[in-house]
Amino acid sequence: MSVHRTVVLAVPDWPAVAAGIAHGLSTAAPAAVLRAGRIISCNAPARASGVETGLNKRAAQLRCPELTVIPWDPEVDHRVFAAGIGVLEDLVARFTLLSPGVVSIPALSLRRTHASEESAVEELLTGLTDSTGWEFFPGIADTAFAALLASRTATRVPPGRTAAFLAPLPISSLTAVDAHAYAELVPLLGRLGLTALGRFAQLAEADVHARFGTLGRRAHRLARGLPDRIPADHVRAREFRVHSPLDPPSGRSDVLSFHARTLGAELLGTVRAAGLVCTQVDIELTATTGETCRRTWRLEDMDESMIADRLRWQAEGWLAAGGAGTGADSRGGPRTRGARPDRTARTARPDRTARAVPENGEDPGPDPTLVSGEDGICAIGLAAAELLSPLGTQQSLFDQHPGRIAHTLERLQGLFGPDAVLVPGLQGGRDPAETNLWTPWQQRPRPERDPEAPGRARCRLPAPRSSSTPRWICSTSAAPRSSPAPPDSTTSRRCSGSPARGRCAWSTTPRPGRWRPAGGTGARPSTGCASRSSPRTGPPTC
Template identity: 30%
Template sequence: MTDARTLVLVIPHWPTIAAGVAYNCPAAVMHMNRVIDATPAAVEQRVVPGIRRREAQRLCPNLEMIDDNEARNARRFHLIVAALESVTPRVEISAGGWCSFPTQGPSRYFGGDQTLAQLVAERALDALCNTLGVTEVPRVIKPRVGIADSRFTACLAAFPKNLPLIQIVAPGTSSQFLAPFPVDTLGNKDSPLVDAADLIDVFRRLGLRTLGDVASLPSDHLLARFGSPGLLAHQLSLGIDGRTPQTHLISDVVTEESEIEPPTDRTETAVFLAKALAEEIHKRLSSEGLACARVLVEVESEHGEVCSRYWRHEHQFTPTAITDRIRWQLEGWCHSTTGPTGRLSLVRLVADEVVPDDGRQLGFWGGEAFIDERVVRSLTRIQGMLGSDAVTVVEHREGRRLSDIEQRVSLAVTGFDPDRSVATPEATAAPWPGRLPAPLPAAVFQQTQQLIVTDAEGQPVRVNGRGQIGGDPAHIQGELLGSHLIVGWGGPWFLDERWWDPARKHRQARFQLLLADGTAHLCVVQSEEWWLEASYE
């Protein structure tokens, strides 16, 4: 088990910083229709992480909501990490706004943990100010540093809710420091038990409220009752990382590299090549019953410039997850002021830390933590029978119309991996004037249904060429919906696309209509006719 002291750097509210919103404006970052981060101005309106999208809109009607983008978070964290390279070359990136490194060498070189922590905080603050284009930032988003005997403990020491910006846990005191923390912290995003919500729920129902309660139990009892997750929870509660690097078990250092011939200035070309390297590393480790937990990604340009980054995974990397990190690293490097002056010429991957491949872990409740591999095999067989394009998945993109935002793409192109995330190109992160506000309707009809919408006087409701409505919608009638009173409506969201192209021009106005029976629908007006396009659930 690792017992090296570790420094963790956290920049609070990084998802909102990476999204480019001003911290003095009410804004929130959303994931799966829940708030995961909010600006200080939004928090003042009681918009806090965990609440649903509709509740956030109710509390703050002028709230700007941005979808979370893991690639954007990691890409824009490049400048912060680059500022720490003069302190140590072994900065490990876990996610955007969150990195760590072992302190043994740097602490001795700079004169102790306190001096090292102060230096890292200052370097990160300067880089953050440069990123935002300001000379000072409010305390709530200033970098925070924690140092402790384990990475999990250091993460909690740097936790944004702690008052001091720098917190150092003295050697040998991790268990006392962790004891008062609630048991829910075992499921933090920085924890190896991030996917063990069921285990943590059982702990609560058993009366184990704090990490001290978990640490007080015999480890063999937790192992017998809950398996390896129970033992890991006990180790984390004691301030032990609980993961044993297995580098000594590998027959040789697992390194894969490939020259890019000819050199390219397209990041996707390098990523495509690196994907094959990631799959080869995964294959070599799997043959020895191992998996990669920390990977070193190095990219060189034809002028000899090198971008080197360590990436850490709290569980274990899949080839797709490694490929995503390579893409984020390349995009961050190539779009920075210190980017390469030449084309990309070489990609190198090194499995820097490996752990035993524990495969699929069944919980004692009978469930599985990840997507059942049998589903993947079944879909693969269907592809073999019906063709590679027969199985499709929904991919989220950007745009104004529903058909633009969600598109079906072949499973053969996207893969089927629980760690996979769709990397939306930077160019699509546009304001998209005229787009529908979130949340989007859940049921989208393949064929639109014609409607009759009238005002209180029984006259048809029309929309002119400037998107101005002629009367308030009061009544709706359609074959699918029947006849209903309209008790609320929103819009119009007017679209006038490609007006210069007679063959491809598109003009319509969209409305959200709330009916007396409590249902809500998305309707469009086009060529003076009303159509039912989708319904909310």
């Protein structure tokens, strides 16, 4: 039997099923998941009422008025599945989570414990359905890709017949592996007349590689029924979490650092004893007022002193921003702090709201009125957020001195706080300020808006786009600056609810006063009106 022969168990319409479970709906209630204005998944009762994927919300609710439409949340997909799949750890020796709702099991590992593949699948399905209540579709084939496609029709492909099974399937089946990577290749192959995987598989491998590159070669191997690579095994779910109360509560960085070092050593010790490597750590601080501050740090070659440094920075930034110790205005958590109307959109982000980020590029420093020496942090907790096997943490040989860059940036973070060093990313949004996703170095980016949503800047804002973020200054009369006002209240990028809104200082984008008609002969306008609308005058391109 081939090493790559795989059993795939898949729950159809997983996002809808997961969202239904997360929202406490009964399995008979129709539910659908909406992403970027389109239904991407709907459960069986919704399908029975005529709801299909690709409809918009209104059309779906027209067909099924009692439909519950839930916005897509990948976190929920993963969380619900991880909670339910724990039972599989008792049933099989090795398995891989291909995506939420799909697990693959090497058929070789079932060989010794079960008489045949059919009986093994029967037993697994019984065990899974008894404990979770979800309906799994099985598929067995010589490769994981073919098994995934076979699970759509609950098929067992006999050994050696995988290529024949794949041949009549449409070329769009490639998107089952990675919809994003093959989004451009699949329509291209279709235009070339290669509508079935079998036609694509007949081409010579060298020609495919020459024309379509590495991605095309991978797709070609998949289409021929050849194994691509061995998937990474599922790491047994075991929580690595340490927690320590601080008695008496303290806001002093040396005390926190000392405790964090002991706690970090304990955490890393248990992780190492399990034969794993921790690459991301969650640091959670609890203040005496009950508020918590939590950040996820990504660290290469983590050791306890690095954890202690991160914890100290996090605590200093949080205390300096008045997150803890201001018992008078305790609002029960970071999320509600960000919901104040005079805060910017950036600070409304959950979990990263603990520190109000000043928008004018200058750090105001700790405000002595907000930190009180008596209050402080009463408990610290560390949790391993990402665990890998030691091989998975190998660095690429071809990176240019990443260690030196990391070292420099860490040093700067130590001097100026973690928010001083930012790496760029893109998220959904309608103007440059919204699409910016600046994440502190070594922290996990948390996009507020889906970068793939149709409202993202690539579609909305036609090129050329400004290279600097425009800033709007609120009229100071709308938000009078009194002494306890947060430092960023008058220079926030945008103030919703503030009626008077002027604009200033586009550094590299055109100012209205500098516009000239193309090829026109008119004299240059002498003065520009600074309060004219932004230069996005064209219609949206999509």
